[in-house]
Amino acid sequence: MKVKRYVANSLPDAMSRIRDDLGDTAVILDSKPIKHGGLWGLFGKQRFEVIAAVDHGVEGPRLKQHRVERDSPQDGLKREIESIKQMMEQWMYTQQNDLPRPFAAVETHLKRQHVTDDVIASLFRNVQPRIRDIQNADEKEIYSLVAGEIRERFEARVGTPLSVGSGPKTVYLIGPTGVGKTTTIAKMAAVYVLEQGLSVGLIAADTFRIAAVKQLKTYADILNVPIHVAHDPNEMKEAKEKLSHCDVVLVDTAGRNYRQKMNVSELFAYIQHSDQAAIHLVLSLTMRDEDIDAVLESVSSIPVTHLLLTKADETTSYGLMLNLVSKTPYKLGLITTGQNVPDDMVEADADQLTQWIMEEVDGNA
Incomplete structure (x- = not known):
C-alpha cells in the first residue's frame, strides 16, 4: 500500500x-x-x-x-x-471563523453539551437558508430554528421499543461492560409483565459475572417469570425453545471488551439464526465519544436495531444522543434515568430530548 x-x-x-x-x-x-x-x-x-x-x-x-x-x-x-x-x-x-453573534452563542452551548463539530456544522447549514439577514438575526430566532432542526432529527429516529404486537419476540441487549444491561432487562421485564400483562421469559447469557446471573434470577423470582442460563450458543438455542410459549424473551448478554474480535464473534454466535429479534445496543451517556466510536466500529457486523441509552441521570451533557442519531442508522429507543426498577426508564421522546440539549440557551426550552 x-x-x-x-x-x-x-x-x-x-x-x-x-x-x-x-x-x-x-x-x-x-x-x-x-x-x-x-x-x-x-x-x-x-x-x-x-x-x-x-x-x-x-x-x-x-x-x-x-x-x-x-x-x-x-x-x-x-x-x-x-x-x-x-x-x-x-x-x-x-471556515466559520467569525460566526454571527447569535450563532456563536448557540454554538458555545452545543459544545458544552458535547455536540461534535460536524453535527453543529450540519445544523447551522440546514437553518441558514431560512434566515433572511444572518448578520442581524435575532438570537431567539436562531435558537428556535436550531432546536427545531434537532427535534426533526430525533423525530425521524425515535422508535417504539416496548411495543410487541406482531413485532420482535426475542430482544437482545448487547453492549460493553458496566453500562447497565442487567438492570435495564429487569426494567423492561417489569413493564411487560406489570403494565402490559404479557408473558415474559428471561435468558441470562452473561455467565462471566456470577453477580449478573444472580441479580437477574432475583428479578425473575419477584416477577414470577421463567429464566434460563445459557453458557454457549447451543444452550441459548435450547433456552429459546423452552421459552417459545412466552410473548417476549429478553436476553442479557455478556458485557465484554468488543475491541477484541473474538468477543464480537462469540456475541454473533449467540444472536445468529434469531427470527423476529430486536437487538438493542446499550451505551452509557457518560461514555466518551472516542469509546462510543470504538464500540460502534467493533459491533458493525451485528444487525443492531435500536440504541438504548443509560445513566441520563449521571450527566448534564446530552449532545451524545444527537451525535449518535447523526452517525448511526439505528432507532433511538429507551433511556434510563436511574437505578429504580421499573420506574427509572422512559421511551425516547423528541421534544424531551431536544429540551435536555437546548434548555439552557437563554433559559428557553
Whole structure:
C-alpha cells in the first residue's frame, strides 16, 4: 500500500492532486485544516493536509475479516461516501471563523453539551437558508430554528421499543461492560409483565459475572417469570425453545471488551439464526465519544436495531444522543434515568430530548 501526504489550499485542490497522482482507487485516510506560516502556526494562512493511500495489490493484515466478508461493494462505497461527507462537514465548520453573534452563542452551548463539530456544522447549514439577514438575526430566532432542526432529527429516529404486537419476540441487549444491561432487562421485564400483562421469559447469557446471573434470577423470582442460563450458543438455542410459549424473551448478554474480535464473534454466535429479534445496543451517556466510536466500529457486523441509552441521570451533557442519531442508522429507543426498577426508564421522546440539549440557551426550552 502506498501512503502519501498532501498539503493544498483547498480540499477540492487536494482531491484533484490525489486523483492525478494515485488514481480513482485512492482512499482518504485523514484530513485536517492546518495553519501555514505566521507565528507558531497562528494567524497564518489556512491550508489542508490530506493523507491518502492506494493499494497496489498487496494485501494488508486482515484485522476486520468478519466485517469484510459481510460487506458488499455498495456497503464499502456507502461508508466511504459517509466518511467524505463528515470530512466536508467539519471542513465547512472550520471556515466559520467569525460566526454571527447569535450563532456563536448557540454554538458555545452545543459544545458544552458535547455536540461534535460536524453535527453543529450540519445544523447551522440546514437553518441558514431560512434566515433572511444572518448578520442581524435575532438570537431567539436562531435558537428556535436550531432546536427545531434537532427535534426533526430525533423525530425521524425515535422508535417504539416496548411495543410487541406482531413485532420482535426475542430482544437482545448487547453492549460493553458496566453500562447497565442487567438492570435495564429487569426494567423492561417489569413493564411487560406489570403494565402490559404479557408473558415474559428471561435468558441470562452473561455467565462471566456470577453477580449478573444472580441479580437477574432475583428479578425473575419477584416477577414470577421463567429464566434460563445459557453458557454457549447451543444452550441459548435450547433456552429459546423452552421459552417459545412466552410473548417476549429478553436476553442479557455478556458485557465484554468488543475491541477484541473474538468477543464480537462469540456475541454473533449467540444472536445468529434469531427470527423476529430486536437487538438493542446499550451505551452509557457518560461514555466518551472516542469509546462510543470504538464500540460502534467493533459491533458493525451485528444487525443492531435500536440504541438504548443509560445513566441520563449521571450527566448534564446530552449532545451524545444527537451525535449518535447523526452517525448511526439505528432507532433511538429507551433511556434510563436511574437505578429504580421499573420506574427509572422512559421511551425516547423528541421534544424531551431536544429540551435536555437546548434548555439552557437563554433559559428557553
